[in-house]
Amino acid sequence: MFVCNCNGVRMRDMSVAVEQVMGGGAPTVAAVYEACGVAPKCGRCKVDIQRLLDAANAESCALAAE
Numbered sequence: 511m512f513v514c515n516c517n518g519v520r521m522r523d524m525s526v527a528v529e530q531v532m533g534g535g536a537p538t539v540a541a542v543y544e545a546c547g548v549a550p551k552c553g554r555c556k557v558d559i560q561r562l563l564d565a566a567n568a569e570s571c572a573l574a575a576e
């Protein structure tokens with residue numbers, strides 16, 4: 511399944527990029543694009559990328575609270 515159709519970035523590759531930026535201290539949508547080696551075009555995938563970041567952030571907060 512593609513998250514970013516314009517750049518042909520699949521969910522598994524986007525998830526890896528999200529994990530990379532979560533460990534790097536700058537978890538932004540722009541950082542995820544950069545980690546994937548692409549630039550935004552139409553921008554429709556930004557909402558989905560932000561959701562992935564939010565989910566990863568919530569997971570890391572939950573782990574920190576344990």
Ligand code: FES
Pocket residue numbers: 513514515516517549550551552553554555556
């Ligand atoms: S779908 Fe990602 S930039 Fe268009």
